[in-house]
Amino acid sequence: MPPARKMVHLDTSFLIRALVAESAEAGRLRQWLRDRRPVAVSTLVWSEFLCGPLDEVALSVAGRIAYRHVPMGTQEATEAARLLNHGGRKRGSFPDCVIAATAKVAGAELATSNAADFRRFRDAGLELAE
Helix, strand or coil, rough: CCCCCEEEECCHHHHHHHCCCCCHHHHHHHHHHHCCCEEEHHHHHHHHHHCCCCCCHHHHHHHHHEEEECCCCCHHHHHHHHHHHCCCCCCCCHHHHHHHHHHHHHCCCECCCCHHHHEEEEEHCCCCCC
């Protein structure tokens, strides 16, 4: 039996850029989908994405790609707080902590277009999709 394919969680920047047909993010996403890697987003990412600007076509495509929405429960909340403290309590960074925590708790890699925002969590166990 082949090994399970690791899930990829998309952050908001990656999801937005993946909808641009010729972007690097679109190419990476197409490859993951061809490889049948499961793709998900946290409910926070989905909420940020819905803030737009957004047209019906983008919403429809994103909804088909990222139809798995992972909520923040107690375990994710606890991990987000740990990551905030681990990352030096940077003002305004809590949403990134929630996104990172949701991926980490799920055992997923995080795909981001802003790797600098998330690298500080690697030594806390976050895996970034390369």
